[in-house]
Amino acid sequence: MILRWVDERLGMASWARSGLRKIFPDHWSFLLGEVALFCLVVLVLTGVFLTLFYVPDAALVEYDGPYAPLVGQEVSRAYASVLELSFEVKAGLVMRQVHHWAALVFVAAIVLHVMRVFFTGAFRRPREINWLVGIGLLLLALAMGITGYSLPDDLLSGTGLRVIYSVVIGIPLVGPYLGFLLFGGEFPTETIISRLFVFHIMLLPALLIGGVLVHLAILWRQKHTQFRVPGATERTVVGRPFWPSQVFKSTGLMLLTAAVLALMGGLLQINPVWTYGPFDATTVSAPAQPDWYVGWLDGALRLFPPIEFTLLGITIPSVFIPGVVIPGIAFAIMTLWPFIEPRLAGDREEHHVLDRPYDNALRASVGVAGLLAFVVLTIAGGNDVVALIFNVPVEAMTNILRVAFVAVPIVGFWVTWRICRELQRRTDAPDPRRPVVLRRTASGGFEEGGHER
Amino acid sequence: MSAERLISALLAASMAASLALVGVYVLDLGGAPLEGSLLAVALGGVGAAIVVWAVTLMHAPPEVEERHEMPSPPDARGAAAEALDLEAVTRRRFLVRMLAGAGGLLAAALALPAFSLGPQPGRELFETGWRAGSRVVGGDGEPIRPDDLLEGAVRTVFPEGAVGRPDSPAMLIRLRPSDLHLPEDRQGRAYEGCVAYSKICTHAGCPVGLYRAEDRALICPCHQSTFDVTRGAVPVFGPAARRLPQLGLAIDADGYLVADADFDEPVGPSFWNLTHQGEPE
Numbered sequence: 001m002i003l004r005w006v007d008e009r010l011g012m013a014s015w016a017r018s019g020l021r022k023i024f025p026d027h028w029s030f031l032l033g034e035v036a037l038f039c040l041v042v043l044v045l046t047g048v049f050l051t052l053f054y055v056p057d058a059a060l061v062e063y064d065g066p067y068a069p070l071v072g073q074e075v076s077r078a079y080a081s082v083l084e085l086s087f088e089v090k091a092g093l094v095m096r097q098v099h100h101w102a103a104l105v106f107v108a109a110i111v112l113h114v115m116r117v118f119f120t121g122a123f124r125r126p127r128e129i130n131w132l133v134g135i136g137l138l139l140l141a142l143a144m145g146i147t148g149y150s151l152p153d154d155l156l157s158g159t160g161l162r163v164i165y166s167v168v169i170g171i172p173l174v175g176p177y178l179g180f181l182l183f184g185g186e187f188p189t190e191t192i193i194s195r196l197f198v199f200h201i202m203l204l205p206a207l208l209i210g211g212v213l214v215h216l217a218i219l220w221r222q223k224h225t226q227f228r229v230p231g232a233t234e235r236t237v238v239g240r241p242f243w244p245s246q247v248f249k250s251t252g253l254m255l256l257t258a259a260v261l262a263l264m265g266g267l268l269q270i271n272p273v274w275t276y277g278p279f280d281a282t283t284v285s286a287p288a289q290p291d292w293y294v295g296w297l298d299g300a301l302r303l304f305p306p307i308e309f310t311l312l313g314i315t316i317p318s319v320f321i322p323g324v325v326i327p328g329i330a331f332a333i334m335t336l337w338p339f340i341e342p343r344l345a346g347d348r349e350e351h352h353v354l355d356r357p358y359d360n361a362l363r364a365s366v367g368v369a370g371l372l373a374f375v376v377l378t379i380a381g382g383n384d385v386v387a388l389i390f391n392v393p394v395e396a397m398t399n400i401l402r403v404a405f406v407a408v409p410i411v412g413f414w415v416t417w418r419i420c421r422e423l424q425r426r427t428d429a430p431d432p433r434r435p436v437v438l439r440r441t442a443s444g445g446f447e448e449g450g451h452e453r
Numbered sequence: 454m455s456a457e458r459l460i461s462a463l464l465a466a467s468m469a470a471s472l473a474l475v476g477v478y479v480l481d482l483g484g485a486p487l488e489g490s491l492l493a494v495a496l497g498g499v500g501a502a503i504v505v506w507a508v509t510l511m512h513a514p515p516e517v518e519e520r521h522e523m524p525s526p527p528d529a530r531g532a533a534a535e536a537l538d539l540e541a542v543t544r545r546r547f548l549v550r551m552l553a554g555a556g557g558l559l560a561a562a563l564a565l566p567a568f569s570l571g572p573q574p575g576r577e578l579f580e581t582g583w584r585a586g587s588r589v590v591g592g593d594g595e596p597i598r599p600d601d602l603l604e605g606a607v608r609t610v611f612p613e614g615a616v617g618r619p620d621s622p623a624m625l626i627r628l629r630p631s632d633l634h635l636p637e638d639r640q641g642r643a644y645e646g647c648v649a650y651s652k653i654c655t656h657a658g659c660p661v662g663l664y665r666a667e668d669r670a671l672i673c674p675c676h677q678s679t680f681d682v683t684r685g686a687v688p689v690f691g692p693a694a695r696r697l698p699q700l701g702l703a704i705d706a707d708g709y710l711v712a713d714a715d716f717d718e719p720v721g722p723s724f725w726n727l728t729h730q731g732e733p734e
Binding site for chain 2: 308
């Protein structure tokens with residue numbers, strides 16, 4: 001009845017039919033991107049709730065809430081509003097914690113999704129555009145994480161913000177001007193909290209959600225890639241229709257994702273800013289670790305040797321190379337990989353059937369080396385904690401990790417290369433699982449009679 | 454258990470959890486653990502139910518669909534190019550150039566207000582709250598006499614009248630004078646074994662808040678830059694490459710510690726023109 005009313009006005013019946021019948025290939029790894037999408041849904045819903053209570057204001061007030069250790073202390077209104085949200089607003093704490101956990105899982109799901117797309121070669125022609133959109137979404141997700149992390153105006157996130165400011169003003173020639181424009185003056189400034197808020201709840205989400213829609217539209221248009229299952233060729237797609245099975249499964253996955261995030265937000269305390277204390281530019285806490293996806297950048301800052309030099313009157317600060325150049329190169333290689341690989345491999349064909357990860361030894365080796373470098377840097381981001389756990393001096397830990405940052409990716413590259421070649425050789429050889437004819441001998445033993453025909 | 458019963462049970466569990474959530478909220482029995490757990494059951498019950506439903510009761514065999522060619526057929530491309538007919542626009546070269554010029558200037562004019570976002574750096578990165586004669590005060594604002602500090606004592610200090618100013622904290626440390634081996638250009642900055650270094654790390658600007666008494670080192674907890682207090686805070690480990698700026702200390706007529714001038718180099722992280730100290734901006 002209603003459908004008819006709508007169709008008389010929009011004429012969408014044939015479009016709807018083909019849409020509902022659209023075939024989607026099935027594989028668990030195709031769900032990673034969906035998990036990221038569903039985290040975004042949870043982030044938007046909980047985020048709207050938080051926005052209604054959070055006050056983006058750096059003005060100082062005297063805290064007089066129920067958290068006794070801070071009563072009477074000068075804190076920013078932003079910090080006070082986060083404490084109020086956590087202790088006084090009904091369901092406020094669970095919303096905050098679900099939001100923070102969802103953010104961590106969001107970035108993790110995106111990173112796993114990127115890995116799946118990379119190692120299976122799903123970025124190859126014709127999907128280069130969607131790879132670029134995807135990298136843009138990853139960067140936006142990181143920016144969302146960093147801006148959101150800084151909003152409570154606590155001591156830990158304030159320290160993170162200060163490191164970011166230091167890296168920005170360290171950019172040769174433009175750094176001080178850029179830093180003063182972004183932060184509104186010399187760190188710390190009154191305006192930075194409200195600016196981060198505008199970015200976190202308006203500009204970045206608009207770009208992020210717009211980008212997700214483009215990402216999905218391109219996916220819909222190009223159809224999903226798939227693994228080498230029976231019946232799958234470069235000209236066909238094998239799977240189950242969008243309605244009802246895919247819609248049911250995806251909706252179920254969305255609710256299950258939300259359920260896990262709710263459980264984490266309820267049971268696992270995260271970012272208890274009241275124990276960190278309000279931001280004060282002249283103090284710091286130790287150990288200080290950022291959220292997981294920023295750890296590698298902090299690790300690069302910790303590992304890089306003290307190199308600072310002045311060339312033609314221009315000083316290149318010690319933070320510039322680990323803080324700007326190294327991440328820049330990493331993201332540049334990642335972004336351009338769909339255009340680098342065809343040049344190296346000479347394969348410019350369209351591909352809809354996915355590679356197994358070992359089908360392309362070069363890609364797999366580069367990917368593993370990059371991942372290992374990321375892991376080493378992430379560990380370095382917590383070098384003081386790791387040193388404490390293993391009871392070694394932090395200096396020794398740092399030196400070990402400096403060596404590891406160079407050696408581990410190289411070894412990883414070589415090992416991956418060898419494993420890939422070996423796996424390729426074995427799968428090219430006849431399948432050892434093919435039935436073999438055994439003959440009973442006169443003495444009661446067995447002898448192999450070759451493969452069954 | 455049949456699939457249908459399993460699904461019903463899951464949905465019933467979800468309903469019960471939702472009702473419990475309402476009860477918890479209304480009666481204010483809350484607390485994040487209870488709320489989160491109930492919410493997880495409420496959401497997860499429905500989620501699991503429809504996944505089980507899809508997997509067990511929707512017997513959709515795999516289907517095969519043709520992929521369409523990605524590139525458009527050549528004639529369609531030709532027709533599109535014809536419809537676009539760029540030539541009709543670009544042949545008016547002069548107007549196209551004028552349009553590009555107007556667009557560029559308009560963009561520049563519209564971008565200018567971005568400069569309202571922050572002031573010019575000016576001399577701000579070169580200056581702190583310290584002046585010649587500034588008394589050295591603690592976080593409580595009280596001035597400090599050298600004898601207020603025992604040997605080995607460490608305090609965070611500020612210039613009088615600027616307590617808490619973010620670019621001005623310094624670490625005041627009293628050592629045995631014979632332990633001090635200040636470099637050539639920093640001779641005479643200590644007063645009776647008291648030395649004061651900027652507390653802002655020259656690496657990434659964190660407060661250099663840790664003092665390791667055994668080797669008299671100041672350590673930044675953010676990235677573990679380590680500075681030797683006895684030798685003019687020269688970096689001895691970690692990523693910092695510059696010494697911590699040092700105040701020259703003296704005492705005033707009342708016997709309180711004072712600075713003899715502002716720091717003679719920028720405090721905090723390096724920037725490209727930090728060596729242009731004496732130049733006008």
